[in-house]
Every structure is written in structure tokens, then in C-alpha cells.
Amino acid sequence: MLRYPDIDPVIVAIGPLAVRWYGLMYVLGFAAAYLLVxxxxxxxxxxxxxxxxxxxxxxxxFGVILGGRLGYVLFYNLPYYLEYPLEVFATWQGGMSFHGGVLGVLVSGLIYCRCTKLNFWQGADLYAVTAPIGLGLGRIGNFMNGELYGRTTEVAWGMIFPSGGELPRHPSQLYEALLEGLVLFLILWPLRTKPWQKPRNRNWPHGSLLAFFLIFYGLFRYLIEFFREPDPQLGLLLLGMSMGQLLCTAMLCTGLLLYWFLRQQQTTVLR
Known part of the structure; x- marks a missing residue:
């Protein structure tokens, strides 16, 4: 059994302004995506x-922040925000949904690409292979905040979190940082050149890497949800699945359908 390390979530504070580890992880994730794209x-x-x-x-x-917030409101705590609608804007109190953030990024990216004549599928691939870096850093930020911890456990590396009671819990944030961050990056990054190979490769149409991101993230997150504490306001839902697992099931199916659609489109073009 381990005790949660004494980590101050605030790096430095000047008056009412504070720089937090979680916010820094977001900045580093956005910067890494920018440079790698x-x-x-x-x-x-x-x-x-x-x-x-x-x-x-x-x-x-803008898309990831707006989508992440609205996703949390709609997926995780809608009754509360219907009763207190002004609390939707209180982002400093926490509450962001990854799946909402993905929808926000896709919608904002699609609109921008349509307006500027950029190829959406090509751009989506460039960003998809870089996204795991930000995801891994974000989960480390969750760990530093002592939030989104796992279910109770008796494994040797179970950890007692300050807000998680006296029983040891899975450090599920670190599981997510490993699978959704490092492992997913190691899967996607080596594939980045495939859709650009000449002559055109029937197996790798543009958009394939976005599809693979949706598939593998959905699979990894679904598995980790078995170790992660369900949201207290929701608990377990349909067929004993958490909201995260329901959303990841939809995400995984969307990735499979997208890859099938892209292959069908490419086959039609190449005929």
C-alpha cells in the first residue's frame, strides 16, 4: 500500500493568480501538438x-475547451446544471469531458477546414498522432490534483488518496497516462507516413489515423474504466457500464465505421 505523495497542485501563486500543474499540462500538450503538426x-x-x-x-x-465543458454538462451532470444554469460557466470549479472535447475539436476543425479549403482528413491525421501526448500529460495532471482516482483495491501499489477515504485505490490516472498517452503514441506515431505514401496505398486512406485513434483510445479507456471509480452522481449505468465505458463504446464503433467508410470511398475513387 502506498500513500499519495504530498503534491501541491499550485506551482506558484501571486495574489489571486495561480499557476497550477494541471493547467501547465494542458499548455505543454497544446505546445507539443503544435510543434509536431x-x-x-x-x-x-x-x-x-x-x-x-x-x-x-x-x-x-477553443473547440476542445468548449466541447469539453459542454460534454461534461450533458453527459455527466445535466440535472444539476438545469437547476443551476449559470454554473455551466464556472469552469474554475472543474468538470471537463474528454469525449466532449473530441467532439468539439472535430466540429471546430471541420468548420475551419471547410472555410479555408484545407483537407479535413489529412489535417485530422496530423493531429491524431500527436493527441496522445496531451492526453498522457493531462492524466498526470489529474494525478497531481489527486482526482479521478480508481476503485478500492488490495494490490501492492494501491494508493490512499487525500479525498478517497482510508482504503487504498488504483492510481488509475497513471494507468491512463501509460495506455492513453505513451502506448497510444507509440502505436500511432510510426504510422504517420502511411497515408502519404506514393503510389496511393489502398490500405491507408487519409483519415485512417483518426479512425485508429478513436478505436485504440476507446478500447484502452474502456478497459481502464474497470479500475476507475465511477462518477458518484451517476454510478454504473446500462449493463453495469460507467458513462465513460458507454461513451468509449460509441467512440470505438465510430472509429471502426469511419475506417470502413474511408476504405469504401478510396476503393470507389481508385476504380
Whole structure:
């Protein structure tokens, strides 16, 4: 059994302003995505993406924040926010949904690409292979905040969290950082050149990497949810699944359908 390390979630505070580890993880994740997308755009000589990258990144940041917040409101605590609608804007109190953030990024990215004539599927691939870095850092931020911990356990590495009672729990944030972050990155990053190979590869249409991201993230997160404490206001839902597992099931199926659709579209074009 381990005790949660004494981690101050605030790095430095000046008056009412505070820099927190969790916020820093977000900044590092966005910065890593920006730099790696730029690197790929240069590698593939995609000048239009390079010209639009700054504005696209700002659009996606707005999309992930808005989508993440609205996703939490709709998926995890709608009755509360219907009763207290102004609390929707109290983001400093916490409450962000990854799945809502994904929807926000996809919608904002699609709108931006339509308006600027960028190829959405090509751009989605560039970002999909970089996303695990931000996800892994975000889960480390959750661990530093002592939040989103796991279910009670008797394993040797079970940890007592300050707000989790006296029983040891799975450090599920670290499981997520490993699978959703490091392992997912190691799966996707080596595949980044596949859709760009010439002559056109029937097995790797543009958008494939986005589909693989949805599939593998959905699978990894679904499995980790067995170790993660369900949200207290929801508990376990349909067929004993958590809300995270229900959303990951939809995510995994969406990834499979997307890959099938892209392959069908490519086959039609190549005929």
C-alpha cells in the first residue's frame, strides 16, 4: 500500500493568480501538438497547412475547451446544471469531458477546414498522432490534483488518496497516462507516413489515423474504466457500464465505421 505523495497542485501563486500543474499540462500538450503538426506538415510539404496552422490551432483550442465543458454538462451532470444554469460557466470549479472535447475539436476543425479549403482528413491525421501526448500529460495532471482516482483495491501499489477515504485505490490516472498517452503514441506515431505514401496505398486512406485513434483510445479507456471509480452522481449505468465505458463504446464503433467508410470511398475513387 502506498500513500499519495504530498503534491501541491499550485506551482506558484501571486495574489489571486495561480499557476497550477494541471493547467501547465494542458499548455505543454497544446505546445507539443503544435510543434509536431508543424513538423509533419513540413515533412509532407503541405504549405497550406503551414500557412493556416496558427489560426487552426487557436480554433481547435477553443473547440476542445468548449466541447469539453459542454460534454461534461450533458453527459455527466445535466440535472444539476438545469437547476443551476449559470454554473455551466464556472469552469474554475472543474468538470471537463474528454469525449466532449473530441467532439468539439472535430466540429471546430471541420468548420475551419471547410472555410479555408484545407483537407479535413489529412489535417485530422496530423493531429491524431500527436493527441496522445496531451492526453498522457493531462492524466498526470489529474494525478497531481489527486482526482479521478480508481476503485478500492488490495494490490501492492494501491494508493490512499487525500479525498478517497482510508482504503487504498488504483492510481488509475497513471494507468491512463501509460495506455492513453505513451502506448497510444507509440502505436500511432510510426504510422504517420502511411497515408502519404506514393503510389496511393489502398490500405491507408487519409483519415485512417483518426479512425485508429478513436478505436485504440476507446478500447484502452474502456478497459481502464474497470479500475476507475465511477462518477458518484451517476454510478454504473446500462449493463453495469460507467458513462465513460458507454461513451468509449460509441467512440470505438465510430472509429471502426469511419475506417470502413474511408476504405469504401478510396476503393470507389481508385476504380
Amino acid at each position: 508543424r513538423r509533419q506538415a513540413r515533412q509532407f510539404a503541405w504549405q497550406q497547412m503551414l500557412d493556416q496552422l496558427d489560426n487552426l490551432n487557436l480554433t481547435l483550442i
